Amino acid sequence: MPHTDPQRPPIHYQDARPLQRALSALAWLGFGVVLLAFLVAIERQTWFHLKPATGSARAMSFASEKPGEAAVGATRS
Numbered sequence: 001m002p003h004t005d006p007q008r009p010p011i012h013y014q015d016a017r018p019l020q021r022a023l024s025a026l027a028w029l030g031f032g033v034v035l036l037a038f039l040v041a042i043e044r045q046t047w048f049h050l051k052p053a054t055g056s057a058r059a060m061s062f063a064s065e066k067p068g069e070a071a072v073g074a075t076r077s
Contacts, residue, residue, distance in 0.1 A: 041048070
């Protein structure tokens with residue numbers, strides 16, 4: 001069936017294939033990177049543990065714990 005509508009240009013499917021391939025490859029690459037990051041993150045849970053940055057912050061974090069727990073986690077320098 002020939003193209004008869006003068007307002008709309010014909011669709012060339014051959015031109016769209018490389019773009020679709022590139023978008024598909026990028027989508028799979030993005031999925032793979034996100035999956036890899038997730039798997040690494042669940043193996044390295046200690047990376048996301050927040051630690052006190054200063055001595056006063058460390059003292060306040062130990063002060064908020066119960067008396068028996070603070071003695072276990074405290075280290076002297």
